[in-house]
Amino acid sequence: MTTPIPEVAVAQETRHLLDNFPLSRSRSADEARELVGRALSPHRLDLRGSGHSFEARHNQIRLNQVSLNVLSYGSAVDIDPGERGDFYLIQLPLQGRARLRCDGQEAWVDPTVLSVLHPHARTRMEWSADCAMVMLQIPSSVLRGRLQRGGEPQFHFTQSRQDPAVAAWWQAVGDMTRNLHAYGQQWLRHPAAYAALEGFLLTGLDLLQHDCALARETALADAGNTRCLQRALEYIHAHAGESPTLSAIADAACVSPRTLEAGFRRRYDQSPLAYARGVRLEQARQTLRSAAIEGRSATVTDVALQHGFIHMGRFSAYYKKRFGCSPSTTLRGN
Numbered sequence: 001m002t003t004p005i006p007e008v009a010v011a012q013e014t015r016h017l018l019d020n021f022p023l024s025r026s027r028s029a030d031e032a033r034e035l036v037g038r039a040l041s042p043h044r045l046d047l048r049g050s051g052h053s054f055e056a057r058h059n060q061i062r063l064n065q066v067s068l069n070v071l072s073y074g075s076a077v078d079i080d081p082g083e084r085g086d087f088y089l090i091q092l093p094l095q096g097r098a099r100l101r102c103d104g105q106e107a108w109v110d111p112t113v114l115s116v117l118h119p120h121a122r123t124r125m126e127w128s129a130d131c132a133m134v135m136l137q138i139p140s141s142v143l144r145g146r147l148q149r150g151g152e153p154q155f156h157f158t159q160s161r162q163d164p165a166v167a168a169w170w171q172a173v174g175d176m177t178r179n180l181h182a183y184g185q186q187w188l189r190h191p192a193a194y195a196a197l198e199g200f201l202l203t204g205l206d207l208l209q210h211d212c213a214l215a216r217e218t219a220l221a222d223a224g225n226t227r228c229l230q231r232a233l234e235y236i237h238a239h240a241g242e243s244p245t246l247s248a249i250a251d252a253a254c255v256s257p258r259t260l261e262a263g264f265r266r267r268y269d270q271s272p273l274a275y276a277r278g279v280r281l282e283q284a285r286q287t288l289r290s291a292a293i294e295g296r297s298a299t300v301t302d303v304a305l306q307h308g309f310i311h312m313g314r315f316s317a318y319y320k321k322r323f324g325c326s327p328s329t330t331l332r333g334n
Contacts, residue, residue, distance in 0.1 A: 017094070018180065023039055023069075029051065039058065039060060044078075045080075048075070048078060049076055049129075054074050059071075063194045063201075064191075064198045065139055066201065068177065070177070071135060073131070078126050079125040081124075086119045088118060088140065088153070089135055089137055089138075090116050090205075093109050093110050093133050095130055095132050098110075098131050098133075100123070100124075101124045102115075103118075105157045107158045116156065130282070134174070146199070146205075155208055160267065228254060232260060232272060235248070235253065240279045240307070249273075277318065278322065280309065281323075284306075284315075284319070289330055289333075291303070300312070300316075300327040
C-alpha cells in the first residue's frame, strides 16, 4: 500500500507562512519585480489576466548563509529571470502550480513535485494565481562545501514526493518553516541554533542527489515515457474544463490507454483521470477564491459545472478531501 503524501499546508493560508518576517509587500507588479529582484535575482514579471488580485508577498528568514523564503503573487504571473546568479534555488510548492523552463528542460511543479534550479541556468516560470512556494536560496560554494559526496552537486531538475528520500527532506523543510513561523524570534536569538538549522537542511539535501551513472543508464529508457507524459500533462491542463476521457488523453500522448495508466501510476501514483480531476479542483478553487476576493456573484454549483463537475455531492467530497474545507467556505473568503 502506498503511503499518502503528507501535506505541507498549515491550517491558515499557506501563502501567509513566515508573515512575521516580511521582506516585501506590493500591489504593483513593477514594484514587486524590483523588490523581489533585489532579494533573489533581477527578472521580468508580467501579469497574466487582469491582475485585480495581485499582491506580492515575500517573507524571508536568513539562517546564516541560506535564506528561507515564502513567495506568492495572488495573480497568475510570468517570471523571466534569464540567467540567474551563482546560487541554487530549491522550490517547494505549498499550493497551486507552476510551469518551469530551465536550460532546455520543462516541467510542471505542484505540492507533489519540487524543483532544483542550478546556478546560472536560464529560467522562465509561469505561476498560477494561487501558487505559493517555499524557496531555499543557497550559494553554490556553501552547498558544495556541505554535501557529503564532494564535487559538484548533482540534482534532478524535478523530484517527486513519492520518493521516500524526497518526502523525508520535504517534510523536514515544511516542519521547520512552520516552526519558524511560530517561534522564529526565539530561534534567531541564538546564532548557534539557527546555524544548526541551516546545517540540518544542507546535510539533508544529500538525500536529493542522484547517482549520475545510474541516471545515464536509465535516461534513454525513460526519455520516451517522459515525453509521452509531458504531452499528456499539456493536454490535461489545456482541456481540463472539458473533463477529457482517458482515450483522448492517451491519443494526445501518442500511447495506448494502458501504457498511459502505467506511466502515470509509476510517476505520479495515480491515474490520468485522477490527476485531471485534481487539476479541475485546483481551477475551481481559484475561481471560488477570485469570486470571494473580487466580491463577484457566484455559486458553488455554477463553479462546479464550469469546471466539469456535474455531481455536487462528489464535487464537495473531492474538494474537502483535497483542500480541507468545503467549496462554500472558500467562496465566503474563509
